[in-house]
Amino acid sequence: MIPMTNSDLKLFVEFLLNKNYTIHSPVRKNGKIVIREITDSRKFSLIKERPLYSFKNFLLPDKKTLFSTTSDENKNGNDQKLIRKQVLFGITVFDLRAVSLLSQIFEKDPYFQDIISMTLFIGQSPIPEENSFYEKYEENILEHFKFDIFIESRGDQKDFRIFTGSKHGQKMLNEFGYDDFEHIEYAGAVPEEGLSDFHKKLKEKTKLSYGSKIWKDLGKKCLGCDKCAIVCPTCFCFKIYDENNIFNDSIARVRQWDSCFNSEFSEIAGGTKFLKTMEDRIYNWYSHKFVRIPDEYNLPGCVGCGRCADVCPAGINIKDEIFKIMKFKAKKPIAKMSKFKSKTLKKPRTKKLIYEKPI
Amino acid sequence: MRNQYKTYPLIITNIESQNALVKVFTLKPEDRKNIKCATDEKKIIKCWVPGQFISISIPGFGEAPFAICSSPNPCNEFQICVQKKGGLTSKFFSMSVGDEIDFRGPYGNGFPISKLSKRNLLLIAGGLGLAPLRPLIQIIANHAAEFGKVQLFGGSREEKMMLFKNEYGAWRKNIELNLTLDIPNENWNGSTGLVTALFDKIPISKNAIAIICGPPVMFPAVIKKIKKKGVAEKNIYLLLERRMHCGVGICQHCVLVNGKYVCKDGPVFNYAEIKDSPGAI
Numbered sequence: 128m129i130p131m132t133n134s135d136l137k138l139f140v141e142f143l144l145n146k147n148y149t150i151h152s153p154v155r156k157n158g159k160i161v162i163r164e165i166t167d168s169r170k171f172s173l174i175k176e177r178p179l180y181s182f183k184n185f186l187l188p189d190k191k192t193l194f195s196t197t198s199d200e201n202k203n204g205n206d207q208k209l210i211r212k213q214v215l216f217g218i219t220v221f222d223l224r225a226v227s228l229l230s231q232i233f234e235k236d237p238y239f240q241d242i243i244s245m246t247l248f249i250g251q252s253p254i255p256e257e258n259s260f261y262e263k264y265e266e267n268i269l270e271h272f273k274f275d276i277f278i279e280s281r282g283d284q285k286d287f288r289i290f291t292g293s294k295h296g297q298k299m300l301n302e303f304g305y306d307d308f309e310h311i312e313y314a315g316a317v318p319e320e321g322l323s324d325f326h327k328k329l330k331e332k333t334k335l336s337y338g339s340k341i342w343k344d345l346g347k348k349c350l351g352c353d354k355c356a357i358v359c360p361t362c363f364c365f366k367i368y369d370e371n372n373i374f375n376d377s378i379a380r381v382r383q384w385d386s387c388f389n390s391e392f393s394e395i396a397g398g399t400k401f402l403k404t405m406e407d408r409i410y411n412w413y414s415h416k417f418v419r420i421p422d423e424y425n426l427p428g429c430v431g432c433g434r435c436a437d438v439c440p441a442g443i444n445i446k447d448e449i450f451k452i453m454k455f456k457a458k459k460p461i462a463k464m465s466k467f468k469s470k471t472l473k474k475p476r477t478k479k480l481i482y483e484k485p486i
Numbered sequence: 487m488r489n490q491y492k493t494y495p496l497i498i499t500n501i502e503s504q505n506a507l508v509k510v511f512t513l514k515p516e517d518r519k520n521i522k523c524a525t526d527e528k529k530i531i532k533c534w535v536p537g538q539f540i541s542i543s544i545p546g547f548g549e550a551p552f553a554i555c556s557s558p559n560p561c562n563e564f565q566i567c568v569q570k571k572g573g574l575t576s577k578f579f580s581m582s583v584g585d586e587i588d589f590r591g592p593y594g595n596g597f598p599i600s601k602l603s604k605r606n607l608l609l610i611a612g613g614l615g616l617a618p619l620r621p622l623i624q625i626i627a628n629h630a631a632e633f634g635k636v637q638l639f640g641g642s643r644e645e646k647m648m649l650f651k652n653e654y655g656a657w658r659k660n661i662e663l664n665l666t667l668d669i670p671n672e673n674w675n676g677s678t679g680l681v682t683a684l685f686d687k688i689p690i691s692k693n694a695i696a697i698i699c700g701p702p703v704m705f706p707a708v709i710k711k712i713k714k715k716g717v718a719e720k721n722i723y724l725l726l727e728r729r730m731h732c733g734v735g736i737c738q739h740c741v742l743v744n745g746k747y748v749c750k751d752g753p754v755f756n757y758a759e760i761k762d763s764p765g766a767i
Contacts, residue, residue, distance in 0.1 A: 196545065212623050232736060257620040333531075336763060337743070367491070367546045367731045377544045380491070385731075387738060395729050396571040399702050401765050415738065419745040461541040 129307045131278070136282055139204065141168035142303045143214055148247065149187055152216035153178040173217055173287075175280060177432060181222050186229060186242055188385075193238070193277035193367070195379040203312060214247040221432040223250050225271040225360035227316040231424045232272060232363060238382075247295065248274040270314040276300065277311075317425045326417075326427045329453060333417040336455040337410065345448065346406025348441050353386035355435035355443075361416065362386070380402035387411050409415045413448070424465065493543050493588035498581060499563060506644050508614070509568050509579060510555065513589070514563040514709045527543050533561030535596025536621035537725060537754045541733050542566065543588045544581075545634045551730045551749070553618035554592060557625055567617035567649065593733045594753050597622055597697060597723065606634040606691040608717065609661075610708055612641050612700025614717050616649050618725055619699050623657055626722055630660040635691045637662045641681030641700075664688050690715050697754075699725040705767035709757065722757035724767065742766045 131139070143150055150165040160178040162185075218226070220472065226248070233239035250272065269277060275296030279288040289308040291297045300308055322330070336342065345421055356362040366385040371378055388408050393401040402408045420428030429445070436444040448480040499511035534554055543549040556565035568578050581587070607626070609621050619638075626636050639662050642648045645667055654663055662685050666677040677684055681704070696717050698708050705724060713719065728740035728748040735750035744763035746752065760766040 194493075235487070235734075236736070237489050237491060240487060363736075365731065366737065366739070367549060368542075369546050371546050380543075380545075380549075382491075385737070385739075392739060395702075395727055395731060396569075396575075397701070401702075401728065407765065409743075411743070414743065415741075419741065422745050431546075 615700030
């Protein structure tokens with residue numbers, strides 16, 4: 128197999144631009160990794176670190192018009208013509224995992240599916256030399272991800288091995304003039320064995336620990352700012368409301384990202400709230416990821432990217448919290464509790480926030 | 487792909503004022519095919535199940551779920567009971583017969599009609615909670631032989647807040663009506679106090695299935711009371727109210743801690759299904 132070189136990638140970017148694709152890819156800007164549109168292939172180079180924001184809003188826009196009184200096309204919610212062909216170039220395994228989950232959740236959602244059908248996913252492997260990556264990258268995880276092309280980089284090598292995950296990806300590469308790729312057949316989002324033992328245990332422990340000190344402490348610590356929900360690649364809660372535009376006398380029904388950290392999230396007419404306290408709300412957030420999504424879709428609700436810990440102004444680190452949940456034991460005698468506490472404190476804090484064992 | 491958020495037109499064919507804050511709207515879909523239909527094996531239900539709800543929308547004012555408060559026979563129109571509370575319902579109150587609004591649904595599971603067959607029933611309603619029970623009451627009134635002894639325990643704040651007053655006479659033919667007011671006026675000769683107080687005065691039929699519908703604050707007190715009076719936990723059903731945006735189990739606004747969606751798995755739950763889910767009631 129002849130691998131692709133960096134200059135091959137630049138040419139491939141050029142090729143996609145000529146095909147009228149809008150390319151979104153991580154770039155380095157003022158020392159930060161952000162996702163930007165790539166318009167000049169000469170300046171392109173593959174950034175291997177994960178951007179602070181995920182690719183979520185390219186698939187599930189933060190605000191989407193469902194219906195509008197301005198255009199006839201939009202009246203029935205069918206605005207396929209307005210969706211542009213896009214490439215998510217360099218989407219990491221974390222975000223691909225999130226895309227698999229969102230594709231299950233929004234399986235029957237025409238707005239999401241229309242966008243997905245116009246999107247070319249070009250994935251990339253994480254940097255292998257960073258030993259704390261939870262996803263010890265192995266080829267066999269790829270069969271559970273929906274992608275078109277996958278770029279594998281090995282730490283010691285400059286060049287890239289190329290995989291394809293769809294006919295579309297194969298066609299693109301063939302047209303580009305590269306055929307030294309390996310094809311990986313999609314085996315469905317859920318692995319045959321279902322949830323990993325780690326996630327099965329985490330699910331049970333999260334349920335068991337309801338009302339415990341873990342959540343009381345988090346309830347005190349959390350500010351409810353919902354930054355975590357914004358950067359999380361799997362957070363998808365939304366609200367639907369009508370927006371009146373007085374300038375062109377039109378009405379639009381819009382779907383916008385919502386967050387279960389907002390106190391009015393669970394409010395009903397008359398003012399009763401069902402998620403009353405911050406403790407209720409943060410438990411709801413965690414249990415959605417570790418209990419409800421696994422129960423409903425047989426997939427973990429957290430991909431382990433650690434973005435939420437990067438942005439939390441209160442310093443809540445999901446990895447530490449998972450560690451506490453996993454250690455939780457119900458009705459433990461008080462004498463033994465102190466031992467349990469000191470153990471928690473001894474745990475080394477690593478900079479990276481990845482918790483799962485290699486698959 | 488069918489757009490699950492698409493709404494269909496409805497014409498307001500009648501408006502009946504219940505009191506200053508509550509009106510019953512009769513709504514007729516422009517095309518009956520736009521109603522998602524359900525049928526039970528006994529063919530009592532031909533179109534929607536009592537306890538189901540529809541999402542009503544008025545362009546510019548948004549969408550909200552409303553329980554259908556009329557019997558599914560005939561099923562070419564339905565009624566909803568609207569209390570003036572917020573923006574959408576205030577707009578609703580300003581509308582007249584002939585105006586057009588939109589809907590999607592019906593959604594939700596509705597009451598377990600097949601399980602109620604030949605059984606003694608306790609229908610317990612607080613305030614506006616009588617509205618979702620009304621289609622069930624109408625079915626019972628028309629198919630009395632299909633059910634055992636039916637008792638209705640209803641509580642309202644004041645006499646002027648009581649709903650469907652002109653129908654009580656017809657209901658009484660097949661249903662034992664026990665009503666109470668929190669704040670009685672001079673003319674009231676029925677019971678006073680909360681609905682829970684009624685159970686101390688009136689014996690409830692044996693081995694009954696209880697269906698509770700009312701404001702969230704009512705549930706714990708009523709459940710405690712009727713359990714004391716011998717109603718088995720497995721025979722208690724509750725209709726829960728939640729904020730709903732999508733109606734199809736995705737947006738997460740109505741989810742319970744145990745992972746059940748009020749819009750999709752409810753709004754009617756057996757008590758056993760939710761009693762271990764904190765905050766459900």
